[in-house]
Amino acid sequence: MKKKVLITGGLGYLGGRLAASLNENKNISIRLSARNRTKAVPKWTQGLEIIKFDFEESDNHKALCENIDVIIHLAALNAKDSLSSPKRAKAINxxxxxxxxxxxxxxxxxxxxxxxxxxxxxxxxxGLIDETQKPKPSNPYAETHFQAEQIVxxxxxIDGVILRLSNVVGPPSDPNANCWSLIANDLCRAAITSKKLELSGSGQDFRDFICMTDVLxxxxSIVNIDPRKLLYQHYNVASGHSISTLTLAKKxxxxxxxxxxxxxxxLNKKTADSQGHHNPIFSNLRLKGLGYSMFRGIIGELDSTLKFCSEVFSAE
Structure with a gap:
């Protein structure tokens, strides 16, 4: 019997890629929820069940969950919109x-x-940050995600699993996906449209980047794993090492x-950023404990994103 999976935010950046990937799995049947069902949807969604559902306004959550085995909840207000509208972030997230x-x-x-x-x-x-470290969210985006984590x-x-993603690198399934404020995607698009890569600071801030392919x-694996193997609720989904944004731009x-x-x-500021340099290393040992060890380098995803941008965006 096929496992029925609901993906909220199923036409978004991660949701679109995840839905396209799961749709190729013969043992899984998927249902997508999307805030805007009227916009053009990718060809791969043909034949899929897509429900228009706005988590800020819709109330029929019961119908969304009917006959579902697993929910992957992605629908949320992004960091920029959460900062400009904390009330909406709390209502949605x-x-x-x-x-x-x-x-x-x-x-x-x-x-x-x-x-x-x-x-x-x-x-x-x-330094090293594992899942036992006490969260200290510092903005509405992080705070509302942490509150939602606690609810789950x-x-x-229900068997609740919380995945804390670092910075995902990879092209979207749809050029209209809300993903172009992410630094890797933004720089790849700039490489095609403006032929220059402009950093907001010195580029000495370090971040963990993980391949979209790994995330999918x-x-x-979490969808299908035996619950007896899930020893924890929280998992960092990260590569386990960080690079500077200047290094990313050079790559x-x-x-x-x-x-x-x-x-x-x-283009970057030649003087050091006032806040100093910080190099977080997000531990992925819990994921590796589940038998997952295919953490890839980001070059392949950068190539895919550059190729996607070259096909979609015309040079200025």
Missing amino acids: VGGTEKLVRAAVMAGVTRFIYVSTTHVYGANLH ANETG RIIL IAERAEAMFGQKLVI
Whole structure:
């Protein structure tokens, strides 16, 4: 019997890639929820069940969860919009999650996978950070995700799993996906459209970047894993090492030159950022304990993103 999976935010950046990937699995049947069902949808969604559902306004969470085995909850307000509208962030990220969890329990859903963020640990992080570190969210995006995490973790009527994602690298399935404020995607697009890579600071801030392909495979494994093997509720989904944003820009420039034969200019502040340098290392040992060890380098994903941008965006 096929496992029925609901993906909220199923036409978004991660949701679109995840839905396309799961749709190729013959043992899984998927249902997508999307805030805007009227916009053009990718060809791969043909034949899929797509329900228009706005977590800020819709109330029929029960119907969304009917006949579902596993929920992957991605629908949330992003960091920029959360900062500009904290009330909306609380309504969607916290209130929406609470209603969905309650409906999932009533519908008999067996597993609830909540996709959160490593931002819950706080700002200006340095050194090794594992899942036992106490979160210190410093903005509405991180705070509302942490509150939603607690709702999932405290619900005893369902198998709740919380995935804290670092910075995902990889192209979207749809160019209209809300993903172009992410630094890797933004720089790849700039490589095609402006032929220059402009950093907001010195580029000496360090971040963990993980391949989209790895994220998709991790989520699929969590969908199918035996609950007896899930010894924890919280898992960092991270590569386990960090690079500076200047190094990222240099890698993108190198790949763009190799692929398209054009040299790019990198613009950054020559003075050190006032907040100093911070190098967070997010531990992924819990994931490795589940048998997952395919953490890849980001070059392949950068190439895919550059190729996607070259096909979609015309040069200025």
